[in-house]
Protein backbone atom coordinates (compact mmCIF):
# COMPACT_ATOMS: atom_id res chain seq x y z
CA UNK A 1 0.00 0.00 0.00
CA UNK A 2 1.55 3.29 -1.03
CA UNK A 3 0.91 6.19 1.32
CA UNK A 4 0.98 8.93 -1.34
CA UNK A 5 1.63 12.21 0.39
CA UNK A 6 0.02 11.08 3.57
CA UNK A 7 2.11 8.76 5.71
CA UNK A 8 -1.47 7.44 5.98
CA UNK A 9 -2.27 5.64 9.19
CA UNK A 10 -3.64 2.17 8.72
CA UNK A 11 -6.19 0.94 11.21
CA UNK A 12 -4.81 -1.85 13.36
CA UNK A 13 -6.13 -5.28 12.61
CA UNK A 14 -7.58 -7.18 15.54
CA UNK A 15 -5.49 -10.26 14.76
CA UNK A 16 -1.86 -9.73 15.74
CA UNK A 17 0.58 -11.70 13.69
CA UNK A 18 4.31 -11.35 13.56
CA UNK A 19 4.36 -8.03 15.36
CA UNK A 20 7.48 -6.14 16.41
CA UNK A 21 7.88 -5.90 20.15
CA UNK A 22 8.10 -2.15 20.68
CA UNK A 23 8.57 0.14 23.67
CA UNK A 24 5.85 2.53 24.83
CA UNK A 25 5.01 5.20 22.28
CA UNK A 26 6.76 3.51 19.35
CA UNK A 27 4.79 2.26 16.38
CA UNK A 28 6.34 0.42 13.45
CA UNK A 29 4.37 0.84 10.25
CA UNK A 30 6.82 -0.87 7.92
CA UNK A 31 6.51 -4.49 6.82
CA UNK A 32 7.25 -7.15 9.42
CA UNK A 33 10.19 -9.39 8.71
CA UNK A 34 11.92 -11.74 11.10
CA UNK A 35 15.30 -10.48 9.96
CA UNK A 36 14.24 -6.86 10.47
CA UNK A 37 13.04 -7.78 13.96
CA UNK A 38 16.64 -8.60 14.89
CA UNK A 39 17.46 -4.95 14.21
CA UNK A 40 14.20 -3.49 15.54
CA UNK A 41 14.65 -4.96 19.01
CA UNK A 42 12.84 -3.37 21.91
CA UNK A 43 16.08 -2.08 23.43
CA UNK A 44 17.39 -0.62 20.19
CA UNK A 45 14.04 1.09 19.58
CA UNK A 46 14.07 2.41 23.12
CA UNK A 47 17.45 4.01 22.38
CA UNK A 48 16.10 5.59 19.17
CA UNK A 49 13.00 6.81 21.02
CA UNK A 50 15.18 8.31 23.78
CA UNK A 51 17.19 10.20 21.15
CA UNK A 52 14.03 11.36 19.42
CA UNK A 53 12.44 12.61 22.65
CA UNK A 54 15.53 14.41 23.83
CA UNK A 55 16.40 16.10 20.54
CA UNK A 56 13.18 16.59 18.60
CA UNK A 57 12.61 20.14 19.77
CA UNK A 58 16.23 21.09 19.09
CA UNK A 59 15.89 19.67 15.58
CA UNK A 60 12.61 21.50 14.99
CA UNK A 61 14.22 24.74 16.13
CA UNK A 62 17.22 24.18 13.85
CA UNK A 63 14.88 23.59 10.89
CA UNK A 64 12.99 26.78 11.77
CA UNK A 65 16.31 28.65 11.77
CA UNK A 66 17.04 27.29 8.28
CA UNK A 67 13.69 28.73 7.15
CA UNK A 68 14.46 32.07 8.74
CA UNK A 69 17.87 32.21 7.03
CA UNK A 70 16.19 31.33 3.73
CA UNK A 71 13.74 34.17 4.20
CA UNK A 72 16.64 36.57 4.66
CA UNK A 73 18.51 35.27 1.60
CA UNK A 74 15.34 35.52 -0.45
CA UNK A 75 15.05 39.15 0.57
CA UNK A 76 18.51 39.82 -0.80
CA UNK A 77 20.87 39.08 2.11
CA UNK A 78 24.07 37.13 1.41
CA UNK A 79 25.45 34.40 3.65
CA UNK A 80 28.62 35.39 5.45
CA UNK A 81 30.76 34.98 8.55
CA UNK A 82 28.90 35.53 11.79
CA UNK A 83 30.36 38.44 13.82
CA UNK A 84 29.03 36.83 17.01
CA UNK A 85 31.35 33.83 16.64
CA UNK A 86 34.49 35.67 15.61
CA UNK A 87 36.07 34.57 18.92
CA UNK A 88 35.76 30.94 17.80
CA UNK A 89 37.28 31.64 14.38
CA UNK A 90 40.12 33.62 15.87
CA UNK A 91 40.66 31.49 18.98
CA UNK A 92 43.59 29.08 19.35
CA UNK A 93 41.97 25.72 19.95
CA UNK A 94 42.27 22.32 18.34
CA UNK A 95 40.06 19.28 18.02
CA UNK A 96 40.84 16.06 19.90
CA UNK A 97 43.75 14.16 18.32
CA UNK A 98 42.91 11.99 15.30
CA UNK A 99 42.46 8.33 16.32
CA UNK A 100 45.30 6.14 14.98
CA UNK A 101 42.82 3.84 13.23
CA UNK A 102 41.86 6.61 10.81
CA UNK A 103 45.04 8.66 10.54
CA UNK A 104 45.45 7.59 6.92
CA UNK A 105 42.35 8.20 4.82
CA UNK A 106 43.98 8.98 1.50
CA UNK A 107 41.32 7.21 -0.53
CA UNK A 108 37.77 6.57 0.62
CA UNK A 109 35.20 4.66 -1.40
CA UNK A 110 31.52 5.44 -0.98
CA UNK A 111 28.41 3.49 -1.81
CA UNK A 112 24.91 2.56 -0.68
CA UNK A 113 24.39 0.06 2.14
CA UNK A 114 23.69 -2.70 -0.38
CA UNK A 115 25.05 -6.14 0.55
CA UNK A 116 27.30 -6.96 -2.40
CA UNK A 117 28.55 -3.39 -2.67
CA UNK A 118 29.46 -3.28 1.02
CA UNK A 119 31.66 -6.35 0.55
CA UNK A 120 33.19 -4.99 -2.65
CA UNK A 121 33.82 -1.61 -1.05
CA UNK A 122 35.39 -3.05 2.10
CA UNK A 123 37.62 -5.23 -0.11
CA UNK A 124 38.40 -2.46 -2.60
CA UNK A 125 41.81 -1.46 -1.23
CA UNK A 126 40.49 1.95 -0.13
CA UNK A 127 41.47 3.08 3.36
CA UNK A 128 37.88 3.92 4.29
CA UNK A 129 34.45 2.88 3.09
CA UNK A 130 31.64 5.34 3.68
CA UNK A 131 28.45 3.29 3.80
CA UNK A 132 25.66 5.56 2.73
CA UNK A 133 22.09 5.94 3.98
CA UNK A 134 22.03 9.34 2.26
CA UNK A 135 22.81 10.63 -1.26
CA UNK A 136 23.43 7.11 -2.61
CA UNK A 137 20.42 5.37 -1.06
CA UNK A 138 16.74 5.41 -1.86
CA UNK A 139 15.40 5.25 1.71
CA UNK A 140 12.71 2.61 1.26
CA UNK A 141 11.87 0.49 4.30
CA UNK A 142 13.47 -2.53 2.63
CA UNK A 143 16.70 -0.69 1.76
CA UNK A 144 17.03 0.83 5.21
CA UNK A 145 16.38 -2.33 7.18
CA UNK A 146 18.48 -4.54 4.90
CA UNK A 147 21.18 -1.87 5.09
CA UNK A 148 21.22 -2.17 8.89
CA UNK A 149 21.41 -5.97 8.68
CA UNK A 150 24.23 -5.73 6.13
CA UNK A 151 26.23 -3.33 8.27
CA UNK A 152 25.79 -5.49 11.36
CA UNK A 153 27.06 -8.52 9.46
CA UNK A 154 29.92 -6.44 8.06
CA UNK A 155 31.01 -5.22 11.49
CA UNK A 156 30.75 -8.78 12.82
CA UNK A 157 32.89 -9.86 9.87
CA UNK A 158 30.38 -12.51 8.80
CA UNK A 159 28.87 -10.78 5.79
CA UNK A 160 28.65 -12.91 2.64
CA UNK A 161 26.71 -12.65 -0.59
CA UNK A 162 25.88 -15.47 -2.94
CA UNK A 163 25.42 -14.37 -6.55
CA UNK A 164 23.71 -17.50 -7.83
CA UNK A 165 23.40 -16.30 -11.42
CA UNK A 166 27.17 -15.85 -11.63
CA UNK A 167 27.99 -18.68 -9.26
CA UNK A 168 30.07 -16.36 -7.15
CA UNK A 169 30.28 -16.08 -3.39
CA UNK A 170 31.42 -12.75 -1.95
CA UNK A 171 33.12 -12.52 1.43
CA UNK A 172 35.47 -10.17 3.24
CA UNK A 173 39.23 -10.19 2.65
CA UNK A 174 41.61 -10.28 5.60
CA UNK A 175 42.36 -6.61 5.18
CA UNK A 176 39.42 -4.29 4.76
CA UNK A 177 38.65 -0.58 4.68
CA UNK A 178 37.61 1.23 7.88
CA UNK A 179 33.88 1.74 8.01
CA UNK A 180 32.22 5.13 8.28
CA UNK A 181 28.43 5.40 8.14
CA UNK A 182 26.51 8.37 6.76
CA UNK A 183 23.00 8.76 8.18
CA UNK A 184 20.38 10.85 6.39
CA UNK A 185 20.16 14.63 6.79
CA UNK A 186 18.14 16.29 9.56
CA UNK A 187 15.27 17.17 7.22
CA UNK A 188 14.22 13.64 6.29
CA UNK A 189 11.54 11.83 8.31
CA UNK A 190 11.35 8.08 8.75
CA UNK A 191 7.68 7.52 8.02
CA UNK A 192 7.72 3.81 8.88
CA UNK A 193 8.58 4.44 12.53
CA UNK A 194 6.31 6.66 14.58
CA UNK A 195 7.37 7.91 17.98
CA UNK A 196 4.71 9.53 20.15
CA UNK A 197 2.48 9.88 17.11
CA UNK A 198 5.05 11.54 14.83
CA UNK A 199 7.36 10.11 12.17
CA UNK A 200 10.83 9.62 13.64
CA UNK A 201 13.76 11.71 12.44
CA UNK A 202 15.45 9.67 9.70
CA UNK A 203 19.02 10.28 10.80
CA UNK A 204 18.33 9.37 14.42
CA UNK A 205 16.90 6.04 13.23
CA UNK A 206 19.94 5.39 11.01
CA UNK A 207 22.42 6.45 13.66
CA UNK A 208 20.60 4.95 16.63
CA UNK A 209 20.07 1.47 15.19
CA UNK A 210 23.57 1.24 13.74
CA UNK A 211 25.25 2.53 16.88
CA UNK A 212 23.22 0.36 19.23
CA UNK A 213 23.99 -2.88 17.44
CA UNK A 214 27.59 -2.26 16.46
CA UNK A 215 29.50 0.00 18.80
CA UNK A 216 31.05 -2.79 20.86
CA UNK A 217 32.14 -4.99 17.95
CA UNK A 218 33.30 -2.04 15.94
CA UNK A 219 35.58 -0.73 18.65
CA UNK A 220 37.15 -4.15 19.11
CA UNK A 221 37.68 -5.05 15.49
CA UNK A 222 37.98 -1.80 13.52
CA UNK A 223 38.39 1.26 15.68
CA UNK A 224 41.34 0.27 17.89
CA UNK A 225 39.31 1.42 20.88
CA UNK A 226 37.62 4.30 19.04
CA UNK A 227 34.46 4.54 17.05
CA UNK A 228 32.07 4.00 15.51
CA UNK A 229 32.86 6.56 12.80
CA UNK A 230 30.34 8.69 10.93
CA UNK A 231 29.91 11.18 8.12
CA UNK A 232 27.36 13.93 8.78
CA UNK A 233 25.60 15.48 5.79
CA UNK A 234 23.91 18.71 4.70
CA UNK A 235 24.27 20.86 7.80
CA UNK A 236 23.84 24.60 7.42
CA UNK A 237 24.85 25.96 10.81
CA UNK A 238 26.92 25.00 13.84
CA UNK A 239 23.77 24.72 15.97
CA UNK A 240 23.06 21.54 13.98
CA UNK A 241 26.55 20.25 14.75
CA UNK A 242 25.89 20.96 18.40
CA UNK A 243 22.87 18.65 18.28
CA UNK A 244 24.99 15.87 16.78
CA UNK A 245 27.58 16.43 19.47
CA UNK A 246 24.91 15.99 22.15
CA UNK A 247 23.59 12.89 20.38
CA UNK A 248 27.10 11.44 20.49
CA UNK A 249 27.49 12.33 24.19
CA UNK A 250 24.23 10.59 24.95
CA UNK A 251 25.14 7.52 22.91
CA UNK A 252 28.52 7.23 24.63
CA UNK A 253 26.85 7.50 28.02
CA UNK A 254 24.30 4.85 27.14
CA UNK A 255 27.08 2.53 25.94
CA UNK A 256 29.35 3.31 28.88
CA UNK A 257 32.23 4.24 26.58
CA UNK A 258 34.63 7.12 26.87
CA UNK A 259 33.62 10.61 25.72
CA UNK A 260 35.22 11.27 22.34
CA UNK A 261 35.02 7.64 21.23
CA UNK A 262 32.58 8.41 18.43
CA UNK A 263 34.17 10.40 15.62
CA UNK A 264 32.57 12.15 12.68
CA UNK A 265 33.53 13.99 9.54
CA UNK A 266 31.13 16.75 8.60
CA UNK A 267 30.42 17.36 4.95
CA UNK A 268 30.63 21.02 4.10
CA UNK A 269 28.07 20.85 1.36
CA UNK A 270 25.82 23.83 1.88
CA UNK A 271 26.78 27.38 1.09
CA UNK A 272 25.88 28.74 4.55
CA UNK A 273 28.09 26.09 6.17
CA UNK A 274 31.26 27.32 4.48
CA UNK A 275 31.03 30.35 6.78
CA UNK A 276 30.62 28.10 9.81
CA UNK A 277 33.47 25.63 9.40
CA UNK A 278 35.37 26.69 12.52
CA UNK A 279 32.13 26.84 14.48
CA UNK A 280 31.11 23.35 13.35
CA UNK A 281 34.48 21.90 14.29
CA UNK A 282 34.32 23.74 17.60
CA UNK A 283 30.96 22.24 18.53
CA UNK A 284 32.24 18.78 17.61
CA UNK A 285 35.80 19.27 18.85
CA UNK A 286 35.72 16.13 21.05
CA UNK A 287 34.11 14.07 18.29
CA UNK A 288 35.54 15.47 15.10
CA UNK A 289 37.67 13.79 12.54
CA UNK A 290 37.57 16.47 9.91
CA UNK A 291 35.52 18.09 7.20
CA UNK A 292 34.85 17.02 3.65
CA UNK A 293 34.14 18.99 0.46
CA UNK A 294 30.72 17.66 -0.53
CA UNK A 295 31.01 19.47 -3.81
CA UNK A 296 27.80 18.27 -5.49
CA UNK A 297 25.40 19.27 -2.75
CA UNK A 298 27.43 22.46 -2.39
CA UNK A 299 26.62 23.43 -5.98
CA UNK A 300 22.98 22.52 -5.37
CA UNK A 301 23.04 24.68 -2.26
CA UNK A 302 24.51 27.63 -4.17
CA UNK A 303 21.39 27.67 -6.35
CA UNK A 304 19.08 27.06 -3.41
CA UNK A 305 20.60 29.79 -1.27
CA UNK A 306 20.40 32.25 -4.16
CA UNK A 307 16.98 31.20 -5.39
CA UNK A 308 15.81 34.80 -4.97
CA UNK A 309 18.86 36.30 -6.73
CA UNK A 310 18.42 36.48 -10.52
CA UNK A 311 21.97 37.82 -10.88
CA UNK A 312 23.46 34.50 -9.75
CA UNK A 313 22.33 32.03 -12.38
CA UNK A 314 24.43 28.93 -12.93
CA UNK A 315 25.95 28.02 -16.30
CA UNK A 316 25.55 24.43 -17.57
CA UNK A 317 26.11 21.90 -14.81
CA UNK A 318 29.16 20.45 -16.57
CA UNK A 319 30.91 23.81 -16.31
CA UNK A 320 30.60 24.20 -12.56
CA UNK A 321 33.73 22.34 -11.51
CA UNK A 322 36.30 22.71 -8.78
CA UNK A 323 38.32 25.20 -10.82
CA UNK A 324 35.59 27.85 -10.59
CA UNK A 325 36.84 30.50 -8.18
CA UNK A 326 34.10 30.00 -5.57
CA UNK A 327 34.68 26.23 -5.53
CA UNK A 328 38.45 26.48 -5.31
CA UNK A 329 38.15 29.05 -2.51
CA UNK A 330 35.84 26.72 -0.59
CA UNK A 331 38.27 23.82 -0.85
CA UNK A 332 41.25 26.02 0.11
CA UNK A 333 39.51 27.49 3.15
CA UNK A 334 38.36 24.05 4.25
CA UNK A 335 41.95 22.77 4.15
CA UNK A 336 43.23 25.75 6.07
CA UNK A 337 40.50 25.46 8.70
CA UNK A 338 40.91 21.72 9.26
CA UNK A 339 44.69 21.77 9.46
CA UNK A 340 44.64 24.68 11.87
CA UNK A 341 42.35 22.61 14.09
CA UNK A 342 44.35 19.38 13.71
CA UNK A 343 41.93 17.27 11.66
CA UNK A 344 41.54 15.87 8.15
CA UNK A 345 40.52 18.02 5.21
CA UNK A 346 38.90 15.53 2.88
CA UNK A 347 38.39 16.17 -0.82
CA UNK A 348 35.31 15.20 -2.76
CA UNK A 349 33.87 12.98 -5.43
CA UNK A 350 34.84 13.08 -9.08
CA UNK A 351 31.73 11.79 -10.86
CA UNK A 352 33.58 9.81 -13.53
CA UNK A 353 33.36 6.02 -13.42
CA UNK A 354 35.11 3.41 -15.58
CA UNK A 355 33.73 3.08 -19.13
CA UNK A 356 34.07 -0.56 -20.05
CA UNK A 357 33.17 -0.57 -23.72
CA UNK A 358 35.23 2.39 -24.95
CA UNK A 359 38.95 2.43 -24.08
CA UNK A 360 39.53 5.97 -25.39
CA UNK A 361 36.62 7.42 -23.42
CA UNK A 362 37.75 5.34 -20.44
CA UNK A 363 41.25 6.80 -20.54
CA UNK A 364 39.80 10.31 -20.86
CA UNK A 365 37.59 9.69 -17.79
CA UNK A 366 40.56 8.40 -15.78
CA UNK A 367 42.60 11.41 -16.83
CA UNK A 368 39.87 13.73 -15.50
CA UNK A 369 39.87 11.85 -12.20
CA UNK A 370 43.66 11.99 -12.04
CA UNK A 371 43.67 15.76 -12.62
CA UNK A 372 40.97 16.32 -10.02
CA UNK A 373 42.85 14.28 -7.42
CA UNK A 374 46.16 15.96 -8.26
CA UNK A 375 44.55 19.33 -7.66
CA UNK A 376 43.21 18.08 -4.31
CA UNK A 377 46.41 16.59 -2.96
CA UNK A 378 48.56 19.52 -4.11
CA UNK A 379 46.14 21.93 -2.45
CA UNK A 380 46.62 20.03 0.82
CA UNK A 381 43.66 17.67 1.08
CA UNK A 382 44.42 14.59 3.19
CA UNK A 383 42.28 12.21 1.21
CA UNK A 384 39.61 11.94 -1.40
CA UNK A 385 36.50 10.07 -2.49
CA UNK A 386 36.12 7.47 -5.21
CA UNK A 387 32.75 6.30 -6.52
CA UNK A 388 33.89 2.97 -7.93
CA UNK A 389 36.43 0.25 -6.99
CA UNK A 390 38.01 0.61 -10.43
CA UNK A 391 39.24 4.08 -9.47
CA UNK A 392 40.94 3.25 -6.18
CA UNK A 393 44.34 2.42 -7.65
CA UNK A 394 44.48 5.64 -9.66
CA UNK A 395 43.43 7.84 -6.73
CA UNK A 396 45.83 6.02 -4.41
CA UNK A 397 48.74 6.59 -6.80
CA UNK A 398 48.04 10.29 -7.09
CA UNK A 399 47.82 10.81 -3.34
CA UNK A 400 50.82 8.62 -2.58
CA UNK A 401 52.96 10.37 -5.19
CA UNK A 402 52.59 13.56 -3.19
CA UNK A 403 52.14 12.32 0.39
CA UNK A 404 54.56 9.39 0.30
CA UNK A 405 54.31 7.39 3.50
CA UNK A 406 52.89 10.21 5.63
CA UNK A 407 49.36 9.29 6.65
CA UNK A 408 48.07 12.81 5.99
CA UNK A 409 49.12 16.43 5.47
CA UNK A 410 47.60 17.91 8.61
CA UNK A 411 50.92 19.12 10.01
CA UNK A 412 52.74 19.70 6.74
CA UNK A 413 50.39 21.81 4.61
CA UNK A 414 48.93 24.65 6.62
CA UNK A 415 47.60 26.84 3.77
CA UNK A 416 47.89 30.04 5.78
CA UNK A 417 47.55 31.88 2.47
CA UNK A 418 43.87 30.88 2.49
CA UNK A 419 43.27 33.00 5.58
CA UNK A 420 42.96 35.93 3.17
CA UNK A 421 39.92 34.44 1.44
CA UNK A 422 36.91 36.71 1.71
CA UNK A 423 33.16 36.36 1.56
CA UNK A 424 33.39 37.65 -2.02
CA UNK A 425 35.77 34.83 -2.95
CA UNK A 426 33.42 32.24 -1.48
CA UNK A 427 30.36 33.64 -3.23
CA UNK A 428 31.85 34.62 -6.56
CA UNK A 429 29.47 33.92 -9.44
CA UNK A 430 30.36 30.84 -11.48
CA UNK A 431 31.33 31.65 -15.05
CA UNK A 432 30.15 29.89 -18.19
CA UNK A 433 27.32 29.57 -20.63
CA UNK A 434 23.90 27.94 -20.75
CA UNK A 435 23.07 25.65 -23.63
CA UNK A 436 20.20 23.66 -25.07
CA UNK A 437 22.27 20.51 -24.54
CA UNK A 438 22.71 21.51 -20.89
CA UNK A 439 18.95 21.81 -20.54
CA UNK A 440 18.37 18.49 -22.30
CA UNK A 441 20.95 16.67 -20.21
CA UNK A 442 19.55 18.03 -16.96
CA UNK A 443 16.09 16.87 -17.99
CA UNK A 444 17.19 13.42 -19.11
CA UNK A 445 19.40 12.83 -16.09
CA UNK A 446 16.92 14.20 -13.56
CA UNK A 447 14.06 12.04 -14.80
CA UNK A 448 16.12 8.86 -15.11
CA UNK A 449 17.67 9.33 -11.71
CA UNK A 450 14.30 9.85 -10.09
CA UNK A 451 12.85 6.82 -11.87
CA UNK A 452 15.69 4.72 -10.46
CA UNK A 453 15.26 6.22 -6.98
CA UNK A 454 11.51 5.45 -6.98
CA UNK A 455 12.30 1.83 -7.75
CA UNK A 456 14.93 1.45 -5.05
CA UNK A 457 18.27 2.59 -6.53
CA UNK A 458 19.79 5.71 -5.05
CA UNK A 459 22.96 5.76 -7.17
CA UNK A 460 23.13 4.91 -10.84
CA UNK A 461 25.47 5.19 -13.81
CA UNK A 462 24.10 7.62 -16.42
CA UNK A 463 26.05 8.69 -19.50
CA UNK A 464 29.26 7.39 -17.93
CA UNK A 465 28.91 9.40 -14.74
CA UNK A 466 27.84 8.49 -11.24
CA UNK A 467 24.52 10.11 -10.43
CA UNK A 468 23.05 10.31 -6.96
CA UNK A 469 20.64 12.51 -5.04
CA UNK A 470 23.11 15.41 -4.88
CA UNK A 471 23.98 15.47 -8.57
CA UNK A 472 20.31 15.06 -9.56
CA UNK A 473 19.43 18.01 -7.32
CA UNK A 474 21.72 20.21 -9.39
CA UNK A 475 19.84 19.20 -12.55
CA UNK A 476 16.52 20.00 -10.92
CA UNK A 477 17.32 23.35 -9.33
CA UNK A 478 19.23 24.52 -12.32
CA UNK A 479 16.18 24.04 -14.58
CA UNK A 480 13.97 25.65 -11.92
CA UNK A 481 16.27 28.67 -11.74
CA UNK A 482 16.48 29.04 -15.51
CA UNK A 483 12.69 28.83 -15.84
CA UNK A 484 12.03 31.14 -12.92
CA UNK A 485 14.18 33.88 -14.41
CA UNK A 486 13.33 33.23 -18.06
CA UNK A 487 16.90 32.47 -19.03
CA UNK A 488 18.02 32.74 -22.62
CA UNK A 489 20.26 29.88 -23.74
CA UNK A 490 23.39 31.75 -24.76
CA UNK A 491 25.99 29.06 -25.26
CA UNK A 492 25.02 27.64 -28.63
CA UNK A 493 23.93 30.76 -30.46
CA UNK A 494 20.27 29.71 -30.32
CA UNK A 495 19.14 32.56 -28.12
CA UNK A 496 15.93 30.75 -27.14
CA UNK A 497 14.24 31.27 -23.82
CA UNK A 498 14.07 28.16 -21.67
CA UNK A 499 10.39 28.80 -20.92
CA UNK A 500 9.52 28.56 -24.61
CA UNK A 501 11.12 25.16 -25.11
CA UNK A 502 10.99 23.31 -21.79
CA UNK A 503 7.69 21.49 -22.48
CA UNK A 504 8.94 20.27 -25.83
CA UNK A 505 12.33 19.32 -24.36
CA UNK A 506 10.64 17.17 -21.71
CA UNK A 507 8.60 15.33 -24.37
CA UNK A 508 11.61 14.79 -26.60
CA UNK A 509 13.85 13.67 -23.78
CA UNK A 510 11.22 11.22 -22.54
CA UNK A 511 11.10 9.78 -26.06
CA UNK A 512 14.88 9.57 -26.07
CA UNK A 513 14.92 7.83 -22.67
CA UNK A 514 12.40 5.30 -24.00
CA UNK A 515 14.61 4.64 -27.03
CA UNK A 516 17.73 4.32 -24.88
CA UNK A 517 16.36 2.03 -22.17
CA UNK A 518 14.01 0.08 -24.49
CA UNK A 519 10.21 -0.02 -24.59
CA UNK A 520 9.89 -2.91 -22.14
CA UNK A 521 12.01 -1.37 -19.38
CA UNK A 522 10.41 2.00 -19.95
CA UNK A 523 6.93 0.53 -19.52
CA UNK A 524 7.82 -1.44 -16.41
CA UNK A 525 9.81 1.40 -14.82
CA UNK A 526 8.57 4.55 -13.12
CA UNK A 527 9.66 7.00 -15.79
CA UNK A 528 6.25 8.62 -16.18
CA UNK A 529 5.86 9.17 -12.44
CA UNK A 530 9.42 10.48 -12.30
CA UNK A 531 8.72 12.85 -15.17
CA UNK A 532 5.63 14.15 -13.39
CA UNK A 533 7.43 14.78 -10.10
CA UNK A 534 10.51 16.23 -11.76
CA UNK A 535 8.68 18.63 -14.07
CA UNK A 536 6.33 19.71 -11.30
CA UNK A 537 9.33 20.63 -9.18
CA UNK A 538 11.11 22.37 -12.04
CA UNK A 539 8.08 24.52 -12.81
CA UNK A 540 6.92 25.19 -9.22
CA UNK A 541 6.58 28.86 -8.34
CA UNK A 542 8.60 28.36 -5.16
CA UNK A 543 11.55 26.02 -5.02
CA UNK A 544 10.93 22.70 -3.25
CA UNK A 545 13.51 22.20 -0.50
CA UNK A 546 14.56 18.73 -1.65
CA UNK A 547 13.74 16.52 -4.60
CA UNK A 548 13.62 13.51 -2.33
CA UNK A 549 11.17 14.96 0.20
CA UNK A 550 8.30 14.95 -2.28
CA UNK A 551 9.46 11.72 -3.92
CA UNK A 552 9.66 10.04 -0.52
CA UNK A 553 5.87 10.00 -0.35
CA UNK A 554 5.90 7.58 -3.28
CA UNK A 555 8.09 5.03 -1.52
CA UNK A 556 6.43 5.01 1.89
CA UNK A 557 4.63 1.71 2.25
CA UNK A 558 2.57 1.32 5.36
CA UNK A 559 1.88 -2.29 6.08
CA UNK A 560 -1.84 -2.99 6.24
CA UNK A 561 -1.46 -5.04 9.43
CA UNK A 562 -0.65 -3.82 12.87
CA UNK A 563 3.02 -4.72 13.01
CA UNK A 564 3.77 -3.29 16.44
CA UNK A 565 2.64 -5.28 19.44
CA UNK A 566 1.80 -2.17 21.48
CA UNK A 567 0.10 0.97 20.30
Ligand SMILES: CC(=O)SCCNC(=O)CCNC(=O)[C@H](O)C(C)(C)COP(=O)(O)OP(=O)(O)OC[C@H]1O[C@@H](n2cnc3c(N)ncnc32)[C@H](O)[C@@H]1OP(=O)(O)O
Pocket residue numbers: 109110111112116117118120121132135136296297349353354386387388389459460461465466467468470471
Ligand atom coordinates in the same frame (compact mmCIF):
# COMPACT_ATOMS: atom_id res chain seq x y z
C1 LIG B 1 27.60 13.26 -4.15
C2 LIG B 1 27.87 12.16 -3.24
O1 LIG B 1 27.28 12.05 -2.21
S1 LIG B 1 28.99 10.97 -3.71
C3 LIG B 1 28.68 9.64 -2.57
C4 LIG B 1 27.41 8.98 -2.82
N1 LIG B 1 27.38 8.29 -4.09
C5 LIG B 1 27.91 7.05 -4.20
O2 LIG B 1 28.35 6.53 -3.21
C6 LIG B 1 27.92 6.38 -5.54
C7 LIG B 1 28.78 5.15 -5.47
N2 LIG B 1 28.89 4.44 -6.74
C8 LIG B 1 27.93 3.64 -7.20
O3 LIG B 1 26.88 3.52 -6.61
C9 LIG B 1 28.25 2.85 -8.43
O4 LIG B 1 29.60 2.94 -8.76
C10 LIG B 1 27.44 3.24 -9.68
C11 LIG B 1 25.97 3.04 -9.42
C12 LIG B 1 27.69 4.67 -10.04
C13 LIG B 1 27.88 2.35 -10.84
O5 LIG B 1 27.71 1.02 -10.41
P1 LIG B 1 27.65 -0.23 -11.42
O6 LIG B 1 26.77 0.12 -12.57
O7 LIG B 1 27.33 -1.44 -10.64
O8 LIG B 1 29.13 -0.26 -11.94
P2 LIG B 1 29.89 -1.49 -12.57
O9 LIG B 1 28.96 -2.39 -13.32
O10 LIG B 1 31.04 -0.94 -13.35
O11 LIG B 1 30.45 -2.24 -11.30
C14 LIG B 1 31.47 -3.20 -11.34
C15 LIG B 1 31.57 -3.84 -9.99
O12 LIG B 1 31.96 -2.85 -9.04
C16 LIG B 1 31.01 -2.81 -7.99
N3 LIG B 1 30.88 -1.42 -7.56
C17 LIG B 1 30.67 -0.32 -8.31
N4 LIG B 1 30.66 0.77 -7.54
C18 LIG B 1 30.87 0.36 -6.28
C19 LIG B 1 30.97 1.04 -5.04
N5 LIG B 1 30.87 2.36 -4.98
N6 LIG B 1 31.16 0.31 -3.93
C20 LIG B 1 31.29 -1.04 -4.01
N7 LIG B 1 31.21 -1.74 -5.15
C21 LIG B 1 31.01 -1.03 -6.28
C22 LIG B 1 29.74 -3.32 -8.57
O13 LIG B 1 28.87 -3.78 -7.56
C23 LIG B 1 30.26 -4.42 -9.47
O14 LIG B 1 30.58 -5.55 -8.66
P3 LIG B 1 30.66 -7.04 -9.25
O15 LIG B 1 31.65 -7.00 -10.40
O16 LIG B 1 31.13 -7.87 -8.11
O17 LIG B 1 29.29 -7.39 -9.70
Ligand SMILES: O=CC(=O)O
Pocket residue numbers: 135267269293294295296297298348349470
Ligand atom coordinates in the same frame (compact mmCIF):
# COMPACT_ATOMS: atom_id res chain seq x y z
O1 LIG C 1 27.92 14.17 -0.46
C1 LIG C 1 28.68 14.63 -1.25
C2 LIG C 1 28.32 15.63 -2.20
O2 LIG C 1 29.17 15.98 -3.03
O3 LIG C 1 27.16 16.06 -2.15
Ligand SMILES: [Mg+2]
Pocket residue numbers: 135233267269294296297470
Ligand atom coordinates in the same frame (compact mmCIF):
# COMPACT_ATOMS: atom_id res chain seq x y z
MG1 LIG D 1 26.00 15.27 -0.48
